Structures are given as structure tokens and as C-alpha cells.
Amino acid sequence: MSTQRTTRAGAGQTAGSAGRGRADKRLFQTIAYLLLSIVSLFCLIPFVLVLSASLTKESSIIENGYQLIPTLISTEAYSLLFKYPEQMLKAYGVTIGVTALGTAFGLFLTSMTAYVLARKDFKWRNGFSFFFFFTTLFSGGLVPWYLLIVNYLHLKDTFLILVLPLLFNVFYILVMKSFMSGIPEAIAESAKIDGAGDFLIYSRLIIPLSKPVLATIGLFIALGYWNDWYNAMLFISNDNLMPLQYYLYKMLGNMDGMRRAMIASGAVVNLQIPSESLKMAMTIVAIGPILFAYPFIQRFFVQGLTIGAVKG
Amino acid sequence: MKRYGFWHDALKYRTLLLMLLPGVLFFMLFAYIPMAGVVLAFKQYTYDGGIFGSPWNGLDNFRFFFDSGSAWQVTRNTALYNIAFIIVNNVLEIAMAIFLFEIAGRWFRRVFQTLLFLPYFISWVVVGAIAYNLFSFDYGTINAVLKGLGMEPVDIYNTAAYWPVLLVVVSAWKAVGYGSIMYLAAITGIDTEMYEAAEIDGANIWQRITRITIPNLYPTIIILVLLAIGNIFRGDFGMFYNMVGNNGLLFASTDVIDTFVFRSLISSNDIGMSSAAGFYQSVLGFITILLANYAVRSYDKDRALF
Numbered sequence: 001m002s003t004q005r006t007t008r009a010g011a012g013q014t015a016g017s018a019g020r021g022r023a024d025k026r027l028f029q030t031i032a033y034l035l036l037s038i039v040s041l042f043c044l045i046p047f048v049l050v051l052s053a054s055l056t057k058e059s060s061i062i063e064n065g066y067q068l069i070p071t072l073i074s075t076e077a078y079s080l081l082f083k084y085p086e087q088m089l090k091a092y093g094v095t096i097g098v099t100a101l102g103t104a105f106g107l108f109l110t111s112m113t114a115y116v117l118a119r120k121d122f123k124w125r126n127g128f129s130f131f132f133f134f135t136t137l138f139s140g141g142l143v144p145w146y147l148l149i150v151n152y153l154h155l156k157d158t159f160l161i162l163v164l165p166l167l168f169n170v171f172y173i174l175v176m177k178s179f180m181s182g183i184p185e186a187i188a189e190s191a192k193i194d195g196a197g198d199f200l201i202y203s204r205l206i207i208p209l210s211k212p213v214l215a216t217i218g219l220f221i222a223l224g225y226w227n228d229w230y231n232a233m234l235f236i237s238n239d240n241l242m243p244l245q246y247y248l249y250k251m252l253g254n255m256d257g258m259r260r261a262m263i264a265s266g267a268v269v270n271l272q273i274p275s276e277s278l279k280m281a282m283t284i285v286a287i288g289p290i291l292f293a294y295p296f297i298q299r300f301f302v303q304g305l306t307i308g309a310v311k312g
Numbered sequence: 313m314k315r316y317g318f319w320h321d322a323l324k325y326r327t328l329l330l331m332l333l334p335g336v337l338f339f340m341l342f343a344y345i346p347m348a349g350v351v352l353a354f355k356q357y358t359y360d361g362g363i364f365g366s367p368w369n370g371l372d373n374f375r376f377f378f379d380s381g382s383a384w385q386v387t388r389n390t391a392l393y394n395i396a397f398i399i400v401n402n403v404l405e406i407a408m409a410i411f412l413f414e415i416a417g418r419w420f421r422r423v424f425q426t427l428l429f430l431p432y433f434i435s436w437v438v439v440g441a442i443a444y445n446l447f448s449f450d451y452g453t454i455n456a457v458l459k460g461l462g463m464e465p466v467d468i469y470n471t472a473a474y475w476p477v478l479l480v481v482v483s484a485w486k487a488v489g490y491g492s493i494m495y496l497a498a499i500t501g502i503d504t505e506m507y508e509a510a511e512i513d514g515a516n517i518w519q520r521i522t523r524i525t526i527p528n529l530y531p532t533i534i535i536l537v538l539l540a541i542g543n544i545f546r547g548d549f550g551m552f553y554n555m556v557g558n559n560g561l562l563f564a565s566t567d568v569i570d571t572f573v574f575r576s577l578i579s580s581n582d583i584g585m586s587s588a589a590g591f592y593q594s595v596l597g598f599i600t601i602l603l604a605n606y607a608v609r610s611y612d613k614d615r616a617l618f
Contacts, residue, residue, distance in 0.1 A: 022516070022517075024516040024517050024518065025516075025517045028414060028517045028518070029414060029415055029416065032410075032411035032414055032415050033415060033420070035407075035411060036408065036411050036412070036415065036420075036424045036428075037424075039404075039408065039428065039488070040423075040424050040427035040428060041427075042485070043427050043428055043430055043431055043485065043489065044427050044430065046431075046442045046445070046446070046485075047430070047442075049442070049445050049446070049453055050441065050442055050445055053445055061451050062451070064456055065448075065450070065451045065452060065453065065455055065456030065459070066445050066446075066448075066451055066452060066453045066456060067453065067456055068453070109334050109335060109338075112331050112334070112335075113331070113332060113334070113335040115331070116328045116331050116332045117332075119328060122325060122328055123321055123325070124321075124325070128332060128336070130618070131336070131339065132335065132339060133617075133618065135339055135343035135344070137598055137601055137602075138347065138594055138597075138598045139343065139346070139347065139594055140343075140345075140346030140347040140348070140349045140350050140590075140594065141346070141350065141573065141587065141590025141591060141593065141594050142570075142573050142574060142577060142586070142590055143349070143352060143573070143577055143583060143586050143587035143590050144345075144346040144347075144348075144349020144350065144352055144363060144587065145342065145346040145349070146577060147349070147352075147362075147363055147583070148341075148342075148345060148346055148349065148363070151359075151362065152362070152363075164342070165342065167338065168335060168338050168339065173335070197327055198327035198328050198331065199327055199331060202331070223433065226435075227433075227434070227435035227436075227437075228435075229435060229436075229437045229550075230549070230550065234578075245435045245437045245438075246437075248437050248438070248441065249437045249440070249554070252437070252440060252441055252444060253557065276451055279441060279444070280441070280445060283438055283441040283442075286435075286437075286438060287434055287438050290433050290434065294426075294430065294433060295426070298426060298429060301429070301432075302425075302429075302493055305490065305493050305494055305497070306493070306494075306497045
């Protein structure tokens, strides 16, 4: 499929450049470059603003507000964050743990479920597919779900509740199922003749053949865990279980509380906390790994969207 | 033989069934049991009685929800925001996809695409932080610029009127990269012979786009828009909550069903009304998605959800 796309794209380019030198085309391309540049800058500048603000001296922010280019550069916010990093490192630890465990288990369970649904000889596959799919059409809503978790399963303030809700996603199951349906059946047939069981076929044959879709869905799952704050907001009140995004959320909304906690823990002796630059520094710390990994992982997401788009 | 069919099959598929078990248990527990929990909407919740033991109170919860005046406000806001998002985001996504397709430089195409897609990767909490950086009354960049120009600062977080526009911009900012990649994939799939033929016939670039590219995108556009319409009563909680939070001054123009349900549950602990509102949303959502699917199905059977 991907070779086909490249040839098509290549051909598109030839078709496009056949009229090179034509005024209307040059004009259009100029406009396209211009607008794309504007929109791209629009997407990028907010990140630059946050970065600059995190590196600006607090007194300068108080006086002039946040600015694109800092007038007085200072790393005091970062020094403070890294001087008493205990809470931040804990939050990092929780997020990394949740993301690693959730992605590993999520990927295993999603692919296993998808494999069964992709097996054309499995008599009840349509029934089970509908069982999963129906949950995207109708839901009991927030309240029964919340009460079930808090009052019946007693999962409030547990590590597990940060992992469980994002473990399965019907859309990911369906994308994987459609990928696995494209794997020639002859492969599984011959293994079956050699006496391999269903699980063995899945784990030894289908998994290695599904690497592209596993990489893509795995990254989608990992991004979902890394960015999750919602489940923490609903279910976590223990500071030791606060993931990174929720820690940032609390810091943005409750600088006074944060200040008191820092004073109580001896992190600062007086009330002089650069709270405005600190908020922005914490934002940078929270998105740092994503921004760092982004150039390398981006193409997998593009791949995933394209699979989804083809499927509809 | 046929009488034993089920057990025969169950035995035959035992490994496959076992492999499905985790998923089935998961959705049973976290989706189907809560579905049964919608009975809460018709009950007076008591902690001791729980979901199934609390006494019934008929339609009282719904009466309370509709009489509060919030029902109409949050329904209207949810639908109107989603309509605005669908229109603005799709128009921008298609435009960006066409631009990305038409520009000649491959390197530029990759750079632009990378930058457009960037906002998709950050959480709504981080978007909230960025919004604070821009909109804060005392320190916000926007006000810093306005003050620098000798103008009066604007109190964005206390003015409901700004928010419909702001939220549409923020939604587009985060979503357009994602959507334009889908449309770009659709454009790249268009048969190039059409472009070549148009070129020979002397079509200019504007004609190529309006007569070939856009008509060929219609199927994709129709499907994506119809599916989005199916979700018109589902608000993006993460966005609204991180942008607006519990700022009551802005509710008139920013409160959606999802934030209302959340607040009624967590802040007011009004389990009866929040489950009534949640049930109302589930039913509305279910009906609209069925209608949307019906529309997709009659347009193109293969692209329908079910």
C-alpha cells in the first residue's frame, strides 16, 4: 500500500510541475507557502512563548507580562524546580510507570483481541465485534462509571485506576483487526497443519507480521497515558500517586497551595516564589520528553491516521 | 448433532474464547455494568442503597434538571460549539491539505506538516497553561502586547463574550494538523490521470482544485462530517475544563453537557441530577449517531460504521 502511495504522490508531482512557469501556479504556490508559514508559526509560537516565560526573571514578568523574547533571562524557576525535585520526580515516576505498564499490557490485550476478531473461521466474530463496538455508541455516562469504581471496586487512590481505564480502546482494536485481516490466511493454515495452537499462531506468527500497526497503536496508547490527567483528577488525592499532567494541572490552578506545601517542606524559607515563571517551567518539564521524541515518532502517527482514513 | 452445536463450538474455539476473555471482562465491567447503572437517573441515590438499592423517584431528577434552566443552555452550547468546530476545522483542514499537496518542495511539506501536527501531541492541561500564558489579565502575552501599544488590557477570563471565538480557535489549533493529514492522504489517493488530462486541456490551478481535487474529496468530507455530526452532543471535556475550569462567570457561553455533569457530580455531589443529565446526553448521542450512520449508509454502504 505504501509503495502505491509513493508512486501516486510522485506522479502527482509530475502532473503538478508540468505547467511550471505558469503564472497562476506560481501565484497559488506563493499563497500556499505564505499561508502554511503563517499557520505553522501560529502552531509553534505558543511553545516558544512558554519556553521564554519559563526563562524570564520573575520581576520582569510582574512588570511587563509574558513576552516572546525575554528581557531579563533567568533560570531561577528551573533552579527551584530542580533544587527540591522530590514531588516532580515522583510525578515523573508515576507517569513513566503508568505509561510503560499501560502500553505493554494495552498493546498485548488489544492485539490479542483484534487477532481473534480477525480470524475468519471464528464463528462468533461478528457478535463479539458488535459487543465491543456497541460501547462506542451508547454509554451509561460518567456517574454510574464513577460510582462503580469508587464505591464498588474501591479503586480510588490506587495505581491500578491510572492504568485500567485506558487499557482498551475500541477504535484501536478495530484498526488492528483490519490490519490483521490483511495478513494472508495461508500463513496461519500451514502453521495449524504443523500442529501450532491458536495462541502460538498469534504470538509467533501474527505479532511479528503486525509490527507496523503495533508500533503505531503502541505510540497512540503511550501518548494517551502520558497525557492523561482526567483519571487522576477523578480518582487520585494521594500526592504520591499524582501523575505529571495532573501535577501540572494542580500547580497551574493552585499556586498558593503549592507555595504552602513548599514552605512546609522547607523548600523555600520565605514567600519569594517565582510563581509565574515556575508555572511555565513546569509546563516545559511536563512536555519536554514529548517535544524531544516528537521528530522521531511523528511518522508513526501519520501512518496510523492514514490506516484509519483508508478504513473510514 | 445440531443440539450440541453450541458446546461443540465452544470447545472447538476454546483458545480463541480464552484470548477474548480479558477484553470481554473489561467491557462488561467498565461499559455494560455502568450502562445498567443508568437506572440511577430515576432514583433518589442513597449511599447505603447504592446504584441498585436506592428508592425510585420517577422523573424527579429530570424535572429538576430541566427546570434548573441549565438543560437548554448546556445542550445549545454543546451543539453550537460542535457545529462551529466541524465547519471551521474541516474548512481549514481541507485548505491546509490542498496547500501541502500543491507546494513543490518535499522538505517544506514535511516541515509544515510536522509543525501543524505538533499541538495534537500535548495534553489539554498544557493547552490550559499556554492559554494562561496568553490570556492572563496581569501577565498574559496578549495584554503585554496591548499595553505595549498603549491600549487598555482585556479581561479575557472574566468576559464570557470572547470565549466562543477563543474556543473555536483553540479547537482548530489542536485539531487541524491531525485532520489535514487525513485529507492529504485522500488527495494523494486521487487518480493522477485526471490531473494530467486537465493539464493537457489547459486547466489552470484554480480549476484543477475546484473541479478535480475538491469533488474527489467529497466522499471523505461527507463521511468525516457525518460522523462528527453523530457526536454533536458529546462535548470535549478536556478542552472545556482546562480552558474554563470552574469559572462560573463564563458558564453562560462555555458550559457544555459534559462539564455540567462533571460539576454536578464532583462539586455539588448531586448524583440524581448528574445521572439524569448524563442519561439525557447518552440517549441524545445514541439517536444522533444512529441517524448519522443511517445517512452514511445511504450515501456509501461500505463506509458506514455498522
